[in-house]
Amino acid sequence: MKKSIFASLLCSICFSLFAQNDSITLTNVNWTVKKLAKRVQWKSLHITGNQLFNANQNINVIEISPKARKIRLAVAYSDSLDKTSTIAMQHNALAAINGSFFKMRGPDPDHTSGNTGKQRLERSYMGKNRSVVYMRVNDSLIAPHVWRKDSTRQRNQQGVVAISGKKNLSVLTADSGNINWETELVARDIMSSGPVMIINGQNSTIPNDDFCNDRHPRTAVGKTSNGTIILLTVDGRAKEAAGMSIPELQKLMRWLGCTEALNLDGGGSTTLYIKGQPDNGVVNYPTDNKQFDHAGEREVANAIILLGK
Numbered sequence: 261m262k263k264s265i266f267a268s269l270l271c272s273i274c275f276s277l278f279a280q281n282d283s284i285t286l287t288n289v290n291w292t293v294k295k296l297a298k299r300v301q302w303k304s305l306h307i308t309g310n311q312l313f314n315a316n317q318n319i320n321v322i323e324i325s326p327k328a329r330k331i332r333l334a335v336a337y338s339d340s341l342d343k344t345s346t347i348a349m350q351h352n353a354l355a356a357i358n359g360s361f362f363k364m365r366g367p368d369p370d371h372t373s374g375n376t377g378k379q380r381l382e383r384s385y386m387g388k389n390r391s392v393v394y395m396r397v398n399d400s401l402i403a404p405h406v407w408r409k410d411s412t413r414q415r416n417q418q419g420v421v422a423i424s425g426k427k428n429l430s431v432l433t434a435d436s437g438n439i440n441w442e443t444e445l446v447a448r449d450i451m452s453s454g455p456v457m458i459i460n461g462q463n464s465t466i467p468n469d470d471f472c473n474d475r476h477p478r479t480a481v482g483k484t485s486n487g488t489i490i491l492l493t494v495d496g497r498a499k500e501a502a503g504m505s506i507p508e509l510q511k512l513m514r515w516l517g518c519t520e521a522l523n524l525d526g527g528g529s530t531t532l533y534i535k536g537q538p539d540n541g542v543v544n545y546p547t548d549n550k551q552f553d554h555a556g557e558r559e560v561a562n563a564i565i566l567l568g569k
Contacts, residue, residue: 285311286515291321296354297568299325302534304543306500315475315502318495320532320544321516322355322566324427326487332426332567333489335359335397335449337389341559344531345540353565356533357479357491360453361416361525362561363390390561393417393452394442405452411439415467418454419522421481421564422447429489431482431520433459451562457510458482458521464510472506477530477547480509481564482518490516491564493532495545498552528558 291303303321310316324331331354336347341362348356389395391403393416405417413436422430424447433456435441442450455472456464457480466472477496483489490513496503504512506523513521528548533541539554549556 282312282511283515286512296322296534296566297328297331299328300331300354300566302355302543308500313502313504313508316500317504318501318545319512320493322357322489322491322532324489324491324566326427326489328427330568333423333429333449334565334567335395335421335423335451335562336565337391337395337397337402337562338560339389341390341561343540343557343559344563345533345542345557347560347563348533348535348541348565351565351567352535353533354535354568355491356531356563356565357481357493358525358529358531358558358560359562359564360391360393360395360451363392394420394450395452395562396442396447396450399448405439405442407439413439415454415471416525417452419456419459420445420450420452421522421524423449427489429481429483431456431459431522433464451564453522453524455506455523456521457506457513457523458518461485461519463514466506466510475503475505475508476527477501477503478506478509478526479524479530479532480513480521481524482513482516482521484517485519486517488517490518490521491532491566492516493530493544494526495530495547495552497547497550498545500552501545524564525560528556529560531557531560 291305294302301323305319307317344358389403392406394405395403419433478494480492494504495501531546532544534543542554545552546556548558
Protein backbone atom coordinates (compact mmCIF):
# COMPACT_ATOMS: atom_id res chain seq x y z
CA MET A 261 0.00 0.00 0.00
CA LYS A 262 2.81 2.39 0.95
CA LYS A 263 4.65 1.57 -2.29
CA SER A 264 1.50 2.31 -4.27
CA ILE A 265 1.01 5.66 -2.54
CA PHE A 266 4.68 6.53 -3.06
CA ALA A 267 4.50 5.62 -6.75
CA SER A 268 1.38 7.74 -7.23
CA LEU A 269 3.01 10.66 -5.43
CA LEU A 270 6.15 10.31 -7.56
CA CYS A 271 4.11 10.28 -10.77
CA SER A 272 2.22 13.36 -9.62
CA ILE A 273 5.46 15.21 -8.85
CA CYS A 274 6.96 14.26 -12.23
CA PHE A 275 3.81 15.40 -14.05
CA SER A 276 3.88 18.73 -12.20
CA LEU A 277 7.56 19.23 -13.05
CA PHE A 278 6.94 18.51 -16.75
CA ALA A 279 4.03 20.97 -16.78
CA GLN A 280 6.15 23.59 -15.01
CA ASN A 281 9.01 23.10 -17.48
CA ASP A 282 6.60 23.46 -20.42
CA SER A 283 5.29 26.71 -18.94
CA ILE A 284 8.84 28.00 -18.41
CA THR A 285 9.73 27.04 -21.99
CA LEU A 286 6.84 29.06 -23.36
CA THR A 287 7.72 32.03 -21.15
CA ASN A 288 11.40 32.10 -22.05
CA VAL A 289 11.21 31.71 -25.82
CA ASN A 290 11.37 34.64 -28.20
CA TRP A 291 8.23 35.04 -30.26
CA THR A 292 8.45 36.59 -33.71
CA VAL A 293 6.09 39.57 -33.51
CA LYS A 294 4.65 41.64 -36.36
CA LYS A 295 2.19 44.51 -36.12
CA LEU A 296 -0.97 44.08 -38.21
CA ALA A 297 -2.77 47.21 -37.05
CA LYS A 298 -2.65 49.51 -34.07
CA ARG A 299 -2.80 47.25 -31.00
CA VAL A 300 -3.19 44.14 -33.16
CA GLN A 301 -0.20 41.83 -33.51
CA TRP A 302 0.70 38.48 -35.03
CA LYS A 303 3.02 36.30 -32.95
CA SER A 304 4.64 33.12 -34.25
CA LEU A 305 6.80 30.54 -32.57
CA HIS A 306 8.57 27.38 -33.74
CA ILE A 307 9.83 25.26 -30.85
CA THR A 308 12.43 22.62 -31.73
CA GLY A 309 14.32 20.05 -29.70
CA ASN A 310 11.08 18.53 -28.35
CA GLN A 311 10.92 21.28 -25.75
CA LEU A 312 7.14 21.82 -25.47
CA PHE A 313 5.07 18.86 -24.30
CA ASN A 314 8.15 16.80 -25.20
CA ALA A 315 7.59 17.61 -28.87
CA ASN A 316 8.35 20.12 -31.59
CA GLN A 317 5.58 22.68 -31.99
CA ASN A 318 4.63 25.50 -34.36
CA ILE A 319 2.23 28.10 -33.00
CA ASN A 320 0.65 31.22 -34.50
CA VAL A 321 -1.34 33.75 -32.49
CA ILE A 322 -3.30 36.88 -33.37
CA GLU A 323 -3.63 39.17 -30.33
CA ILE A 324 -6.26 41.90 -30.44
CA SER A 325 -6.10 44.44 -27.63
CA PRO A 326 -9.39 45.69 -26.15
CA LYS A 327 -8.03 49.17 -26.95
CA ALA A 328 -7.69 48.40 -30.66
CA ARG A 329 -9.81 50.70 -32.81
CA LYS A 330 -10.95 50.70 -36.41
CA ILE A 331 -11.09 46.91 -36.50
CA ARG A 332 -14.00 44.49 -36.37
CA LEU A 333 -14.38 40.76 -35.72
CA ALA A 334 -16.96 38.70 -37.58
CA VAL A 335 -18.00 35.20 -38.54
CA ALA A 336 -17.89 34.64 -42.30
CA TYR A 337 -19.04 31.70 -44.39
CA SER A 338 -19.08 30.20 -47.85
CA ASP A 339 -22.25 29.13 -49.65
CA SER A 340 -20.40 25.91 -50.51
CA LEU A 341 -16.82 25.30 -49.40
CA ASP A 342 -13.85 27.64 -49.82
CA LYS A 343 -10.37 27.93 -48.39
CA THR A 344 -9.98 30.13 -45.32
CA SER A 345 -7.70 32.40 -47.36
CA THR A 346 -10.37 32.73 -50.07
CA ILE A 347 -13.07 33.62 -47.54
CA ALA A 348 -10.70 36.16 -45.97
CA MET A 349 -9.79 37.77 -49.29
CA GLN A 350 -13.44 37.96 -50.34
CA HIS A 351 -14.01 40.15 -47.27
CA ASN A 352 -10.68 42.03 -47.54
CA ALA A 353 -9.82 40.76 -44.06
CA LEU A 354 -6.61 41.63 -42.23
CA ALA A 355 -6.48 38.14 -40.76
CA ALA A 356 -8.60 35.02 -40.41
CA ILE A 357 -8.69 31.57 -38.86
CA ASN A 358 -10.82 28.65 -39.94
CA GLY A 359 -14.03 28.24 -37.99
CA SER A 360 -16.16 25.32 -36.83
CA PHE A 361 -17.16 21.89 -38.09
CA PHE A 362 -18.80 21.15 -41.43
CA LYS A 363 -19.73 18.44 -43.91
CA MET A 364 -16.99 17.73 -46.43
CA ARG A 365 -17.64 16.58 -49.96
CA GLY A 366 -16.18 13.18 -49.14
CA PRO A 367 -15.26 11.09 -46.08
CA ASP A 368 -13.15 12.84 -43.47
CA PRO A 369 -11.49 11.08 -40.52
CA ASP A 370 -10.94 14.44 -38.75
CA HIS A 371 -14.62 14.95 -38.01
CA THR A 372 -15.98 12.64 -35.34
CA SER A 373 -18.34 13.42 -32.53
CA GLY A 374 -19.26 11.97 -29.15
CA ASN A 375 -17.23 9.43 -27.22
CA THR A 376 -17.62 6.77 -29.91
CA GLY A 377 -18.86 6.62 -33.45
CA LYS A 378 -18.92 9.20 -36.18
CA GLN A 379 -21.03 12.29 -36.17
CA ARG A 380 -24.15 12.13 -38.31
CA LEU A 381 -23.36 14.72 -40.96
CA GLU A 382 -26.16 16.23 -42.99
CA ARG A 383 -26.46 19.36 -45.04
CA SER A 384 -28.27 22.31 -43.51
CA TYR A 385 -31.95 22.46 -44.34
CA MET A 386 -31.34 25.96 -45.67
CA GLY A 387 -29.08 24.59 -48.42
CA LYS A 388 -26.79 27.63 -48.07
CA ASN A 389 -23.90 26.24 -46.10
CA ARG A 390 -22.28 22.94 -45.20
CA SER A 391 -21.82 23.78 -41.51
CA VAL A 392 -23.11 21.14 -39.09
CA VAL A 393 -23.17 23.52 -36.12
CA TYR A 394 -25.39 26.45 -35.26
CA MET A 395 -24.24 29.58 -37.08
CA ARG A 396 -25.72 33.06 -37.09
CA VAL A 397 -24.14 35.87 -39.15
CA ASN A 398 -25.32 39.50 -39.10
CA ASP A 399 -28.35 38.42 -37.04
CA SER A 400 -29.41 35.93 -39.74
CA LEU A 401 -29.55 32.16 -39.26
CA ILE A 402 -27.16 30.52 -41.71
CA ALA A 403 -27.11 26.97 -40.33
CA PRO A 404 -29.01 25.24 -37.53
CA HIS A 405 -27.58 22.42 -35.45
CA VAL A 406 -27.58 18.96 -37.00
CA TRP A 407 -28.90 16.95 -34.07
CA ARG A 408 -28.64 13.26 -33.32
CA LYS A 409 -31.94 11.45 -32.95
CA ASP A 410 -31.91 11.81 -29.16
CA SER A 411 -31.11 15.56 -29.44
CA THR A 412 -28.19 15.24 -27.03
CA ARG A 413 -25.39 17.75 -27.49
CA GLN A 414 -22.25 16.39 -29.07
CA ARG A 415 -18.73 17.72 -28.61
CA ASN A 416 -19.04 20.37 -31.31
CA GLN A 417 -22.29 21.66 -29.79
CA GLN A 418 -21.00 22.25 -26.27
CA GLY A 419 -20.18 25.94 -26.57
CA VAL A 420 -20.25 29.00 -28.78
CA VAL A 421 -18.16 31.97 -29.76
CA ALA A 422 -20.48 34.99 -29.71
CA ILE A 423 -19.54 38.33 -31.30
CA SER A 424 -21.39 41.61 -30.92
CA GLY A 425 -20.43 45.20 -31.62
CA LYS A 426 -17.04 45.64 -33.28
CA LYS A 427 -15.02 43.19 -31.22
CA ASN A 428 -17.02 42.09 -28.21
CA LEU A 429 -16.26 38.37 -28.16
CA SER A 430 -17.33 35.81 -25.58
CA VAL A 431 -17.02 32.07 -25.17
CA LEU A 432 -20.14 30.56 -23.62
CA THR A 433 -21.02 27.05 -22.45
CA ALA A 434 -24.27 25.67 -23.82
CA ASP A 435 -27.24 24.77 -21.65
CA SER A 436 -27.18 21.01 -22.18
CA GLY A 437 -30.90 20.68 -21.45
CA ASN A 438 -32.06 23.36 -23.88
CA ILE A 439 -31.80 22.59 -27.60
CA ASN A 440 -32.98 26.15 -28.35
CA TRP A 441 -30.27 27.78 -26.22
CA GLU A 442 -28.34 29.29 -29.14
CA THR A 443 -31.46 30.86 -30.65
CA GLU A 444 -32.06 32.73 -27.39
CA LEU A 445 -28.60 34.33 -27.26
CA VAL A 446 -28.30 38.03 -28.00
CA ALA A 447 -25.32 38.49 -30.34
CA ARG A 448 -24.82 39.49 -33.97
CA ASP A 449 -22.62 36.51 -34.88
CA ILE A 450 -22.73 33.11 -33.18
CA MET A 451 -20.90 29.91 -34.04
CA SER A 452 -21.03 26.67 -32.07
CA SER A 453 -18.02 24.45 -31.51
CA GLY A 454 -16.28 22.46 -28.83
CA PRO A 455 -15.11 21.31 -26.53
CA VAL A 456 -15.07 24.37 -24.28
CA MET A 457 -11.63 24.41 -22.64
CA ILE A 458 -11.80 27.35 -20.21
CA ILE A 459 -14.85 29.20 -18.93
CA ASN A 460 -15.02 31.96 -16.30
CA GLY A 461 -11.34 31.43 -15.55
CA GLN A 462 -11.78 27.73 -14.75
CA ASN A 463 -10.61 24.72 -16.74
CA SER A 464 -13.49 22.73 -18.21
CA THR A 465 -13.58 18.94 -18.04
CA ILE A 466 -12.23 17.56 -21.31
CA PRO A 467 -13.90 14.43 -22.77
CA ASN A 468 -11.77 11.31 -22.55
CA ASP A 469 -11.78 10.17 -26.18
CA ASP A 470 -9.42 9.83 -29.12
CA PHE A 471 -10.39 13.19 -30.62
CA CYS A 472 -9.27 14.99 -27.46
CA ASN A 473 -6.40 12.73 -26.37
CA ASP A 474 -4.58 12.37 -29.69
CA ARG A 475 -2.33 15.10 -31.07
CA HIS A 476 -3.64 16.97 -34.10
CA PRO A 477 -3.36 20.42 -35.66
CA ARG A 478 -5.66 22.67 -33.60
CA THR A 479 -7.48 25.98 -33.96
CA ALA A 480 -8.83 27.88 -30.95
CA VAL A 481 -10.30 31.20 -29.90
CA GLY A 482 -10.01 32.76 -26.46
CA LYS A 483 -10.10 35.90 -24.36
CA THR A 484 -7.87 37.01 -21.48
CA SER A 485 -8.88 38.65 -18.22
CA ASN A 486 -8.06 42.11 -19.62
CA GLY A 487 -10.19 41.55 -22.73
CA THR A 488 -7.42 40.69 -25.21
CA ILE A 489 -8.76 38.36 -27.89
CA ILE A 490 -6.65 35.37 -28.94
CA LEU A 491 -6.97 33.64 -32.32
CA LEU A 492 -4.62 30.65 -32.36
CA THR A 493 -3.43 27.81 -34.56
CA VAL A 494 -1.14 24.91 -33.69
CA ASP A 495 0.35 22.90 -36.54
CA GLY A 496 0.78 19.13 -36.45
CA ARG A 497 1.18 15.78 -38.18
CA ALA A 498 4.82 16.51 -39.03
CA LYS A 499 8.21 15.93 -37.43
CA GLU A 500 8.60 19.72 -37.30
CA ALA A 501 5.29 20.13 -35.43
CA ALA A 502 3.58 17.34 -33.51
CA GLY A 503 0.29 19.10 -32.81
CA MET A 504 -1.50 19.00 -29.47
CA SER A 505 -4.10 17.08 -27.56
CA ILE A 506 -7.01 19.12 -26.22
CA PRO A 507 -5.60 18.99 -22.65
CA GLU A 508 -2.30 20.34 -24.01
CA LEU A 509 -4.15 23.02 -25.97
CA GLN A 510 -6.06 23.92 -22.82
CA LYS A 511 -2.76 24.43 -20.97
CA LEU A 512 -1.40 26.54 -23.82
CA MET A 513 -4.45 28.82 -23.80
CA ARG A 514 -4.16 29.11 -20.03
CA TRP A 515 -0.46 30.07 -20.28
CA LEU A 516 -1.40 32.72 -22.84
CA GLY A 517 -3.65 34.24 -20.18
CA CYS A 518 -7.04 33.07 -21.43
CA THR A 519 -9.97 32.99 -19.02
CA GLU A 520 -12.27 31.83 -21.84
CA ALA A 521 -11.23 29.39 -24.57
CA LEU A 522 -13.02 27.27 -27.18
CA ASN A 523 -11.66 24.60 -29.50
CA LEU A 524 -12.61 25.08 -33.15
CA ASP A 525 -12.30 22.72 -36.12
CA GLY A 526 -8.74 21.43 -36.39
CA GLY A 527 -6.89 18.73 -38.26
CA GLY A 528 -6.56 19.47 -41.96
CA SER A 529 -8.83 22.50 -41.55
CA THR A 530 -6.42 24.42 -39.30
CA THR A 531 -5.42 27.60 -41.15
CA LEU A 532 -4.29 31.11 -40.24
CA TYR A 533 -4.38 33.81 -42.92
CA ILE A 534 -2.55 37.16 -42.78
CA LYS A 535 -3.19 39.77 -45.49
CA GLY A 536 -0.10 40.62 -47.54
CA GLN A 537 1.93 37.56 -46.57
CA PRO A 538 3.39 35.17 -49.18
CA ASP A 539 1.67 31.89 -50.11
CA ASN A 540 -1.75 33.54 -50.48
CA GLY A 541 -1.46 34.79 -46.92
CA VAL A 542 -1.33 31.32 -45.35
CA VAL A 543 1.23 31.57 -42.54
CA ASN A 544 0.79 28.23 -40.80
CA TYR A 545 1.39 24.76 -42.23
CA PRO A 546 -1.94 23.16 -43.26
CA THR A 547 -1.72 19.40 -43.66
CA ASP A 548 -4.09 18.37 -46.43
CA ASN A 549 -1.19 17.89 -48.87
CA LYS A 550 0.77 15.94 -46.23
CA GLN A 551 3.73 18.33 -46.61
CA PHE A 552 5.17 20.79 -44.09
CA ASP A 553 4.54 23.83 -46.27
CA HIS A 554 1.87 26.47 -46.82
CA ALA A 555 0.15 24.80 -49.78
CA GLY A 556 -2.01 22.19 -48.02
CA GLU A 557 -5.00 24.39 -47.26
CA ARG A 558 -8.40 22.67 -46.99
CA GLU A 559 -11.72 24.11 -48.14
CA VAL A 560 -13.95 24.93 -45.17
CA ALA A 561 -17.46 26.24 -44.56
CA ASN A 562 -16.78 29.15 -42.20
CA ALA A 563 -14.12 31.32 -40.60
CA ILE A 564 -13.53 34.02 -38.01
CA ILE A 565 -12.22 37.12 -39.75
CA LEU A 566 -10.60 40.36 -38.59
CA LEU A 567 -11.61 43.38 -40.61
CA GLY A 568 -9.98 46.81 -40.80
CA LYS A 569 -11.92 50.06 -41.16
